[in-house]
Amino acid sequence: DAMVIQNPRYQVTQFGKPVTLSCSQTLNHNVMYWYQQKSSQAPKLLFHYYDKDFNNEADTPDNFQSRRPNTSFCFLDIRSPGLGDAAMYLCATSRDFSSSLYEQFFGPGTRLTVL
């Protein structure tokens, strides 16, 4: 089945220790997104890729970086995690930007714990 896969599902890191979260998709979608979601809050868009074009949200901290080496994979790098970065990180994809194709498909998420 076509899907969005995230690894690992649970990640524990130490304060200040870099961590990388990965996302892969078999949907062949052009757009990939990274969201941060904290308990009882809305998913917050960090950045997205349209094909290889990277778009950063204005309020995304510099501590967060992303890479998309090919259509299928996208990575979220947190260079120096702080306690406030503990959250669920959601990867999502969408086929394109035309109005009938805005639906986003989410991966299962990675729960990040910062000690």
Add this chain to the structure above:
Amino acid sequence: QKEVEQNSGPLSVPEGAIASLNCTYSDRGSQSFFWYRQYSGKSPELIMFIYSNGDKEDGRFTAQLNKASQYVSLLIRDSQPSDSATYLCAVTLGTGGFKTIFGAGTRLFVKA
């Protein structure tokens, strides 16, 4: 600041009743409207989408859109305990095409 507002709940309904979930949005030019269901500790999954004013029905779910009032709702008929989850309203803005803004969600509890 573009916003999507939802009552956080919890909304509690008995099994078999109709659950009504509401959402308002601030960007008048918004084009696409989605309802996602999110179980605790899981990722959002799409329930319904609607683009035009009026009602759209899919099984036990009905989405209603009123662009003039900037209001979108989700009705769940014959509510089941398995419907207990957080329902996220998401709105795609009319400018900058791709950006979708999510509400914080309404927690629904269906009592058996």
